[in-house]
Amino acid sequence: MTTDAIDHAPGEHHLVHRTGWLRAAVLGANDGIISVSSLIVGVAAAPGSTASTVLVAGVAALVGGALAMAAGEYVSVSSQADTENADLARESAELERSPVTETRELAAIYEGRGVEPSLAIQVAEQMMAHDALGAHRRDELGLADDGASQPMQAAVSSALAFAAGAILPVIAALAPRSAVLYAVPATALVLLGVLGALGAKAGGAPIGRAMIRVVLLGVLAMGMTALIGAFTGAVV
Structure with missing residues (x-):
């Protein structure tokens, strides 16, 4: 390693540390936008649906989805925390029982990464x-x-991210009944494009590809639910 490289190292800026919270925030908001918008579009596309029916469906989807996200994240992170704590307790007991063996085990890990045995x-x-x-x-x-997993924090964050993504499509559902099928998808697609761009920028990834990916998935989801809503509404 050259002197220049050594001098430059402290100033290096990496984005990988953002992947955890970025993934959770993008996943929650993206889910809120797509699932709630798709449900609203599906109900609105059904023949005979009314403005109040569409709005109630949107609000119910927002509240139910946010609570489902919170519950799922809480259970998931709690299970992860339980596993981590059990592993740490087991490791602590092994360190007290046989520290020499544990030292050799650690040295073997470093050797496996390329460190010479004596240095390892x-x-x-x-x-x-x-x-x-x-x-x-x-x-x-x-x-x-960075500390143990925090189930409650993860649950609240996921619920808020979902609600933040879903709230504008629900507001768009307040449009006149004849305009809902245009207002909600348009709002959702704009939000998905912005979300994709923000997520890509925060993570240092190509913005255009991220935007296209999430927008196309949104179009597919809303298109499918609109067809299903129109078909089932006509049959019922």
Whole structure:
């Protein structure tokens, strides 16, 4: 490594640390936009549906979807936290019972990453002396150092992201009954394009491709529900 590279390293700026919260926020908002808009369009496309029916469907989808997202995320993250805590408790017991074996285990991990055996054991010993459980948490279990999983925080964040994505399509459903089939899809597609652009920009990915991807998926979802709504409404 050159001196220039060493001097430059502290100033390097990476975006990978954003992937966790970015994925959760984009997923929640995207789900809110597509699912609620699709439901509104499906109900609106059914012959005989009224403006109040369409609006009630939209509000119910927003509330139900947000709560479902919160519940699903809470259960998922709680299960993850339980697994992490069980692994950490087991690892802590093993460190107390056989620290030498655990040091060798850590050294073997470093050797597998290309560190020479003599240096690997030195690094492992120093890491064990500094923070044995932390070293095994990162290098053996592959868990991040940013604290334990937080189910309630994840649940609230997902619900808010879903509601933020769904609220504007619901407001668009307040348009006159004859205009709902145009206002809601147009609102949803604009929001999806903006969301795709923001997500790509925050993650350092190509903006155009991200926008096209989410907009096409939105068109497909709303188109399918509109057809289903029109067909089932006509049959019923």
